[in-house]
Amino acid sequence: MRPRPISEVASIREAHALLGLTGPAEGEALTAAFRAAIKAARPDQAGGDEVRFRKTIAAWRLLQQQAPAPLALTPPTSPPPAMPVxxxxxxxxxxxxxxxxxxxxxxxxxxxxxxxxxxxxxxxxxxxxxxxxxxxxxxxRGAGGLTVLGDDVYMNWPITPRLIEDGGRIEIETHAGPRSAWLVAGQETLRLRLKDLGLPARGSRPQGHLFVTLAPSADAPSAAEDLLVRFTRVWTPDRLAA
CATH class of the missing domain: 2.60.260.20 (Urease metallochaperone UreE, N-terminal domain)
Incomplete structure (x- = not known):
């Protein structure tokens, strides 16, 4: 009696063909292909026979033994140092x-x-x-009561609740010096735009604006006190003496 060969399948290509595979497969894909092939190869099924049945089992075992190709590993590299800001x-x-x-x-x-x-x-x-x-x-970074967003600068300025109700002239100390603005009585939007007092134009970036949010405060100077401050600034002792 002739000895049975070690394997019923001669090559990986033959094993793929027996399981109906067109290329490498593993895991659930390999198991699903084997189940479909072994069902069709059963001797008690039409078209099946014992030799094909044995070869299908051998093909499955051969493909299970094939270890996946090792991945090319690269040594870990240190991340580049953080760029100073x-x-x-x-x-x-x-x-x-x-x-x-x-x-x-x-x-x-x-x-x-x-x-x-x-x-x-x-x-x-x-x-x-x-x-x-x-x-x-x-x-x-915001500092000195100023913040920047895009081209524009933002700041808060305290005013009395009475001035919000009655309206009138207010003077705001900005980074560019004092600026006057008019507040309408009962004005709902308590933010003023002072044109061209934002970041200066640079390259393709336009001149920005200064946006002043009016913050009601009982400690803010009244309209009369504000007027006195402006009068004192304009009429210095030197001018009075002249």
Whole structure:
């Protein structure tokens, strides 16, 4: 009697063909193909026979033994160091100034041109470790009662509830000096726009505006006190003496 060969299936390609597969399969896909093929190969079914039945089982076992190709592993790389951020105040963005930034373990004082916006980059010549230029992102943080959004500057200004009810002239101390505005009696929107007092134009960015939110406060100067302040500012002792 001739010995039975070790495997009923000669190759992986034959195993795929016996299970009705057109390519590699594993897991549930392989099990589903085997169940369909073994059902059709059963000797008690029309079209099935014992040899095909044995070969189908052998094909399934052969494909189960095939280990998936190992993935090409790359050694883990360290993430690049975080880019320093140049934090400036709204007044720096309005008028220019200087800011401290840490680069390569050193604290550098860099010049800030007026008109910078958050999200733009400041160029530091030859400041990188390899001697190349650095382009650091800029962030404007609120300070001194001012905040910046886009091209515009925002601030609050206290006024008396009586002035909100009666309306009248108010004087607001802004970063550009005192500015006067008129408030309509019973005005619902307590936010004023002072044109062209936002961030200065820079490149393609237009001149911004200053938005002043009027905050009712019992400690705010009355209309008469406000008038006295303006009178005192204009009529100095030198002018009175003249």
């Amino acid at each position: 140049v934090c400036i105040t709204p007044r720096d963005a309005l008028k220019g100034g200087k800011a401290l930034v840490g680069v390569n373990g050193k604290a550098l004082r860099v010049r800030v041109p007026k008109g910078l916006r958050s999200g733009e980059h400041l160029r530091l010549k030859r400041a990188a470790a390899d001697g190349s230029d650095l382009h650091l992102p800029v962030l404007i």
